[in-house]
Amino acid sequence: xxxxxxxxxxxxxxxxxxxxxxxxxxxxxxxxxxxxxxxxxxxxxxxxxxxxxxxxxxxxxxxxxxxxxxxxxxxxxxxxxxxxxxxxxxxxxxxxxxxxxxxxxxxxxx
Amino acid sequence: xxxxxxxxxxxxxxxxxxxxxxxxxxxxxxxxxxxxxxxxxxxxxxxxxxxxxxxxxxxxxxxxxxxxxxxxxxxxxxxxxxxxxxxxxxxxxxxxxxxxxxxxxxxxxxxxxxxxxxx
Numbered sequence: 001x002x003x004x005x006x007x008x009x010x011x012x013x014x015x016x017x018x019x020x021x022x023x024x025x026x027x028x029x030x031x032x033x034x035x036x037x038x039x040x041x042x043x044x045x046x047x048x049x050x051x052x053x054x055x056x057x058x059x060x061x062x063x064x065x066x067x068x069x070x071x072x073x074x075x076x077x078x079x080x081x082x083x084x085x086x087x088x089x090x091x092x093x094x095x096x097x098x099x100x101x102x103x104x105x106x107x108x109x110x
Numbered sequence: 111x112x113x114x115x116x117x118x119x120x121x122x123x124x125x126x127x128x129x130x131x132x133x134x135x136x137x138x139x140x141x142x143x144x145x146x147x148x149x150x151x152x153x154x155x156x157x158x159x160x161x162x163x164x165x166x167x168x169x170x171x172x173x174x175x176x177x178x179x180x181x182x183x184x185x186x187x188x189x190x191x192x193x194x195x196x197x198x199x200x201x202x203x204x205x206x207x208x209x210x211x212x213x214x215x216x217x218x219x220x221x222x223x224x225x226x227x228x229x
Binding site: 003032034036038045046047048051052055057089091093096097098099100101102103104 | 155156207210214216220221
């Protein structure tokens with residue numbers, strides 16, 4: 001099964017909002033409300049930012065929000081800050097209790 | 111707090127096997143699945159599968175089926191991942207992570223274990 005499709009890179013200036021897309025199929029993103037988003041800074045472990053499409057775990061900034069339409073999920077970062085510069089990965093639950101990740105998006109704060 | 115601590119870096123020759131440990135603390139080990147995910151250089155996160163520490167059930171990604179084995183020691187709150195027939199493409203950082211939200215996501219993650227496969 002191929003990875004979910006994400007843009008390779010997205011950039012924005014401090015204070016701006018950016019959106020990262022994550023496109024799958026009806027067998028994963030479109031078929032379940034179990035899309036997650038992870039943030040990974042270089043040399044560290046991924047950190048869960050959004051789960052179940054729209055829910056933020058305790059301690060995650062309100063500036064991060066998730067949504068989904070059809071086979072495409074999105075992560076929006078509002079009020080972009082320097083500390084948001086990192087790699088972001090989406091994942092989705094798939095049939096058979098499996099998970100699948102996206103190709104990853106490098107976010108650059110200009 | 112919930113924490114997963116993994117074993118240290120490994121260097122292996124092609125054809126060998128590697129076994130990584132993941133010690134859980136701060137929660138009841140048998141109440142949550144443990145996922146294994148790897149990140150190879152220049153690649154994306156790759157899900158390998160999960161183990162249910164309560165009943166020892168496992169679910170392997172088709173890509174790794176037959177080459178990976180998940181085990182656990184409930185008395186030590188520790189999960190293990192063994193990957194056999196190593197090749198250079200298996201050089202990666204391997205992470206364990208606790209299943210979250212009915213195991214549809216991963217949270218939190220271990221610190222990662224670098225496995226280098228080189229002759």
